[in-house]
Amino acid sequence: GAVVSQHPSWVICKSGTSVKIECRSLDFQATTMFWYRQFPKQSLMLMATSNEGSKATYEQGVEKDKFLINHASLTLSTLTVTSAHPEDSSFYICSASPLSGVTDTQYFGPGTRLTVL
Amino acid sequence: TQLLEQSPQFLSIQEGENLTVYCNSSSVFSSLQWYRQEPGEGPVLLVTVVTGGEVKKLKRLTFQFGDARKDSSLHITAAQPGDTGLYLCAGTAYYNAGNNRKLIWGLGTSLAVNP
Numbered sequence: 147g148a149v150v151s152q153h154p155s156w157v158i159c160k161s162g163t164s165v166k167i168e169c170r171s172l173d174f175q176a177t178t179m180f181w182y183r184q185f186p187k188q189s190l191m192l193m194a195t196s197n198e199g200s201k202a203t204y205e206q207g208v209e210k211d212k213f214l215i216n217h218a219s220l221t222l223s224t225l226t227v228t229s230a231h232p233e234d235s236s237f238y239i240c241s242a243s244p245l246s247g248v249t250d251t252q253y254f255g256p257g258t259r260l261t262v263l
Numbered sequence: 264t265q266l267l268e269q270s271p272q273f274l275s276i277q278e279g280e281n282l283t284v285y286c287n288s289s290s291v292f293s294s295l296q297w298y299r300q301e302p303g304e305g306p307v308l309l310v311t312v313v314t315g316g317e318v319k320k321l322k323r324l325t326f327q328f329g330d331a332r333k334d335s336s337l338h339i340t341a342a343q344p345g346d347t348g349l350y351l352c353a354g355t356a357y358y359n360a361g362n363n364r365k366l367i368w369g370l371g372t373s374l375a376v377n378p
Contacts (some may be wrong), residue, residue: 150305180365189269189351189371190306195363203363239305251296252353252366254305 149173150242152255159230160263166226167258169240175220176242180252181213184237196223220245230262266290267354269369276342277377284337284350284372292354295335296366297326300349309337342376349373 149172159165169179178197182190194215196202202215214226223242227234237259241252269286276282286295294313298306310319312328312335319326323346325338339346353366 152305178364187349187371187373189368192365192368195365237303241305251294251308251311253308254298257303257305259303 148244148253150240150253150255152240152258154258155256156259156261158261158263161231162229164226164228165230165260166224167238167240167260169223169225169242169255171221171242171244171253174242174244174253176223177220177245178243179217179223180241180243181215181223181225182239182241184239184257186237190239193225227260230260232262235260235262267352267367267369269352269372271372272370273373275375275377278343279341280376282339282342282374284352284374285334286336286352286354286369287334288354288367289333290354290356290367291332292356292367293332295328295332295352295354297335297337298351298353300351300371306351342374344376344378347374347376 151170153168180195181193183193184190192205193208194202194204196215196217198217198220204210217223237257239257241254243252267286267288296311297309300306310326315330315332317328323340327336350372352369356367357364
């Protein structure tokens with residue numbers, strides 16, 4: 147149980163285009179989903195927290211107009227990187243926290259490798 | 264600002280050796296999680312500790328939560344090459360009058376176990 151999927155697993159795009167990444171909790175409902183960014187051999191950097199049906203809470207320094215987050219249901223959240231630039235190239239990971247059980251626990255997706263040319 | 268200091272940041276050992284990774288903070292956490300991550304994949308939850316002084320074992324891995332819930336350790340006995348990976352600790356922090364929560368992450372420990 148507690149499986150989180152991400153799609154796509156990797157994407158290459160041209161500078162200036164937008165890319166959408168999906169995060170789904172497959173076998174549980176998630177009150178909250180989190181989006182992280184990670185650089186090689188470094189820890190995770192929280193970008194934003196999203197609760198179903200409400201606006202996402204962005205961490206300091208993260209541009210909300212550039213990284214659009216939509217949490218339309220208890221099993222799906224999307225991150226759209228708008229007008230992507232090479233510096234946006236990174237590993238993006240989402241996580242989901244179940245409605246029931248140990249609510250402090252987050253389950254992570256496999257990540258999406260974004261490369262902007 | 265809540266911080267979680269994780270050490271060591273890098274560790275390279277021989278197969279069969281024991282090791283301990285530490286996560287320390289001046290803040291109290293309601294719970295603390297340990298994750299393991301392999302390159303190109305998302306972190307995989309190893310354990311969640313909730314109670315001060317709690318000890319959990321997962322095969323050769325032993326996790327301990329400090330009595331004051333400010334620190335935690337991960338001990339691996341007789342490490343094997345398959346244990347190689349990035350180990351991350353994360354503590355749950357509440358904000359906005361307790362209405363929201365997020366994980367505070369350690370910087371990670373990159374472990375290499377050589378055969």
